[in-house]
Amino acid sequence: MIKVGIIGATGYAGGELVRILTGHKEAEIKWFGSRSYIDQKYASVYQNMFQIVDATCMDDNMEKLASQVDVIFTATPQGLCASLVNENILSKVKIIDLSADFRIKDVATYEKWYGIEHKSPQFIEEAVYGLCEINREDVKNARLVANPGCYTTCSILTAYPLAKEGIIDMSTLIIDAKSGTSGAGRSAKVANLFCEVNENMKAYGVATHRHTPEIEEQLGYASGEKVVLNFTPHLVPMNRGILATEYAKLTKDVTYDEVKAIYDKYYANEKFIRVLEKDVCPETKWVEGSNYVDINFKIDPRTNRIIMMGAIDNLVKGAAGQAVQNMNLMFGLKESEGLELVPMFP
């Protein structure tokens, strides 16, 4: 039984880790870290866990925690994990960081887009970018995994096979993404109040959103060239779900079947990636509560562009689910253990 500690267990991603790990046969949460709710019953913060989780929230002392568990999930604001981690800790425990601290290899890029100093750049090189379907082998041997962002998971996986195979012109790639509001976290802000979000939709972080360099870096590895793209996130009045609509020029004449074959080449054996049938557009509701990524595409011969679409549950494949998938890989468990969650509809 793998012993798990969570730092940031009372945010939405932390709560989802608890939900998923509660059904995991090989792991047990030993530490529900939450700076805001120390000494309060976890189930008093998330009443859905009443009579399921009996634990009390604890502090976020990573040193102490490292002696007591096998793996630590940090579901915390940017900068916290980088400020806590050290060689001593990493020698004792594996870390899966759900923040952005170790996602970007170039420290200057991180510091520029996040506006904070990186406190442990020495571990960036070692950290493995935990997009399981792409970096599976590296994840297996990692001590420190940078769990991808929600938008980035969806955006990258949707375009990855086409970028890898060179059939899209990367300089023309535009990603227009839409997210449910849980992506904004559980902090009390006027902008996230029900009345402000309901019956409303907006773009935000236009041309400046922090997930941009992460997507660019990963699709750069895939395509073998430097990628600079437009990524525009939007806030949608729903709790969960990300939909990415991606546009790019095709580099050559391709048919539906040829593109489908490329997707299948990479994803046909991937349990959590479903390339939908022709002309079925992904819908966020069809993956809600699950670790699936639903993908499809449409070639537009009028413009010679391809429109790629991907949908995930931002809290599962976009955060906690993928983190558990990484844990499973790191500990040699069945990759889908705890993650065979059937999407809930309606």
Add this chain to the structure above:
Amino acid sequence: MIKVGIIGATGYAGGELVRILTGHKEAEIKWFGSRSYIDQKYASVYQNMFQIVDATCMDDNMEKLASQVDVIFTATPQGLCASLVNENILSKVKIIDLSADFRIKDVATYEKWYGIEHKSPQFIEEAVYGLCEINREDVKNARLVANPGCYTTCSILTAYPLAKEGIIDMSTLIIDAKSGTSGAGRSAKVANLFCEVNENMKAYGVATHRHTPEIEEQLGYASGEKVVLNFTPHLVPMNRGILATEYAKLTKDVTYDEVKAIYDKYYANEKFIRVLEKDVCPETKWVEGSNYVDINFKIDPRTNRIIMMGAIDNLVKGAAGQAVQNMNLMFGLKESEGLELVPMFP
């Protein structure tokens, strides 16, 4: 492995049966009956099931089905199950009827409230009312289970211990219930369009809703007296969830602790019923996707009334979850098999 047939597999309750049974270790769906979608892939109707369910929808021939499965769930409009069932079928297969056909013992009452003739009154006596926590032993031996209604499950369980122990005046009982829109089913009606339901709330079926006699009958058994009450359902702009707020005069002076002890007497060992901590009001979101019933109460000394509150997911404990719980009991399985669904939040 129990072989399962579902008639009405493409309604919302049918879809939820599929979702739940997909995770059930001792049961396997052999027949996805759907008159509207015969010969279509089930997953083309419910894309959430893509690559999970490979089956094709079939007709609703109960005779044929009875030879091929161990249990039939009928998630169909009122009257259909009663028109299909016969002794030959019941001799071969167990039936769990999610419609109202066998819930009410008095056929005249059924015919009056539902406005249709009952086609097999001869089986009403035999049918067991499948409210597991109350009729557990009878369910175990039943051939034909009448799965309770969604409102009724919530309404009855919320008041049951107090009715049974005689501490509320049944002639004063008023039930004000609120439901998400999935309770209205998946048929295409203007009144259930997104734009008609969103940002809206209304009562409906005031003083005439069909769940009224079902609640009255069951609470009548509990209290040992004839019960006539007011039940008012309301439509709420959410997909899932029922909240029942119930009011009654107390028959004697009782303290919080005394009432709590009564609830505990009946429910402390019930896995799926959670009596919340003092002053915590049930919220539908805390049980979403799960088989839980969350209950609490408040004594108002100013009016000498008690306000009881209960919350369920109408598609789980209010329909498919309870149906599976009944199946587990009927086949001697662990009662919670397939039902250890952790509520999803947010």
Add this chain to the structure above:
Amino acid sequence: MIKVGIIGATGYAGGELVRILTGHKEAEIKWFGSRSYIDQKYASVYQNMFQIVDATCMDDNMEKLASQVDVIFTATPQGLCASLVNENILSKVKIIDLSADFRIKDVATYEKWYGIEHKSPQFIEEAVYGLCEINREDVKNARLVANPGCYTTCSILTAYPLAKEGIIDMSTLIIDAKSGTSGAGRSAKVANLFCEVNENMKAYGVATHRHTPEIEEQLGYASGEKVVLNFTPHLVPMNRGILATEYAKLTKDVTYDEVKAIYDKYYANEKFIRVLEKDVCPETKWVEGSNYVDINFKIDPRTNRIIMMGAIDNLVKGAAGQAVQNMNLMFGLKESEGLELVPMFP
């Protein structure tokens, strides 16, 4: 042209006052008071007002304001108006208080339910309870109007004619009310975040909500007896709207037509009260954005109870709209000036 000052112009009720008064032909807002946003453009707080309102937010100095305007609306937290008002101010300007400070005649009741000391009890007697349809003549001559609460407006108007005519047993009256989330105000609280409210429903303030004594007092005046009742508010995932479902025993045999005649006696000439046609249940959406109260009822001969239902927009008839209606009365304007708002659907 009546000069208007608003203290608390950036809350939801304050924002609605601005929306309504922008279309008022005889009034002009001279002072947008907002402690939180002093010196910021009002339209930067409420972008809907961009290029409509050019003003800047100001402090909440009531003394200064009293010299510059004809009427002050206080859309502020409980206690603020009572702490600011004095004879000098009242001699110069009329005040319409949207808080609870002057709604309850018995200061001890106020202090008990609101948990704060009343700072100007000397004005309570003078203050007029501004439920226009009931206290119209008194409002016309008032210096200080206590604008009714949102739940209370809906709850009282729905039952008033029947209470007044003595056909319901007031000791049996139960009010189960449901409200959109704007009633919780614009303050940043976790409980009001989109993800906490969406797909969720709950009761709150059970047996303790502050609107209870206000309803009891007013229905007590109507019925001529002391009223003690149960009032239970619920939070619904919508922005606007209150629906009250009210239950009471009938004191005598009455027909639909007799009860309808009673409602018509009081409301047939009321522009903002619509008693719906037989069997049409009020829906909050049908009054959204307007000053209407939609009312209907159903007699249940089985239980000898009557179920009364009322719907309002909590920010209009439940707050800002009624406040403007009061202003119109106080200044001898056409009562509906600025309030002929057609409900928006969908």
Add this chain to the structure above:
Amino acid sequence: MIKVGIIGATGYAGGELVRILTGHKEAEIKWFGSRSYIDQKYASVYQNMFQIVDATCMDDNMEKLASQVDVIFTATPQGLCASLVNENILSKVKIIDLSADFRIKDVATYEKWYGIEHKSPQFIEEAVYGLCEINREDVKNARLVANPGCYTTCSILTAYPLAKEGIIDMSTLIIDAKSGTSGAGRSAKVANLFCEVNENMKAYGVATHRHTPEIEEQLGYASGEKVVLNFTPHLVPMNRGILATEYAKLTKDVTYDEVKAIYDKYYANEKFIRVLEKDVCPETKWVEGSNYVDINFKIDPRTNRIIMMGAIDNLVKGAAGQAVQNMNLMFGLKESEGLELVPMFP
């Protein structure tokens, strides 16, 4: 007083025409045409109009209607207006068609994208495309106005000044649009049920949506070149609102101020177009219920693209509001008469 007839008065756009015209000082609805609800009270279909509209629904006989009114609005499915209109009718009455029948000048393009034969191609040339801000003078003299589509109004106005001034490369233009569900109309379809739309988001009509050629044609006129672009609509869980996010390469180096000046050149004097302050992104809620178009843009020097954003209420500026604006122009009334609707928030 202008006499108005509406054919299709009980759809969502028709209902919005009624809401707006009810507050119009110079027009009066004489004919509420609704094939589905003939002889029923209009207010029984839209209860928000109870005691506001007393009329009964009538048939859709355009010949008869033409003798009785000054202007006919057709808020009907594609093809109906074209099949009814003739020279005799047009000699008697002005027509504002809210369907697509007369929007596209090339009949072959219309027939290809809409899949139906055009029944009166002889009037296409004469028909004026009623985008008031662009074709104001032509509208004034028109007998037949083709009221623009909802997506198209938003998409065109957002890009128009930049297309006109040649600072964007039209071959790179991509429009990613998001719409509330009222755009799908009031017909009873499973896909538009509350439970299917709520907590869900999807693209649809990818590379095939009918508004594409309309946008291309109008932006072609603006830019003076043939335009072929990608337009992708998405369905969002809200009642009202369209948000268009548009991407294009800049043809030259421009600063924020230079682009702002271009927008101001075209829109500074337009009452219904608000170019927001720097870095304020349009939100659909800020225009809800009003005739405004909110627009802003962001230059991304990293990609040399400009991101343009526009928001409208699809039922107002995207349908009924613009139709009334056209009527005002055609009859020489104040252009904003009946349309000074303040956006409702929240």
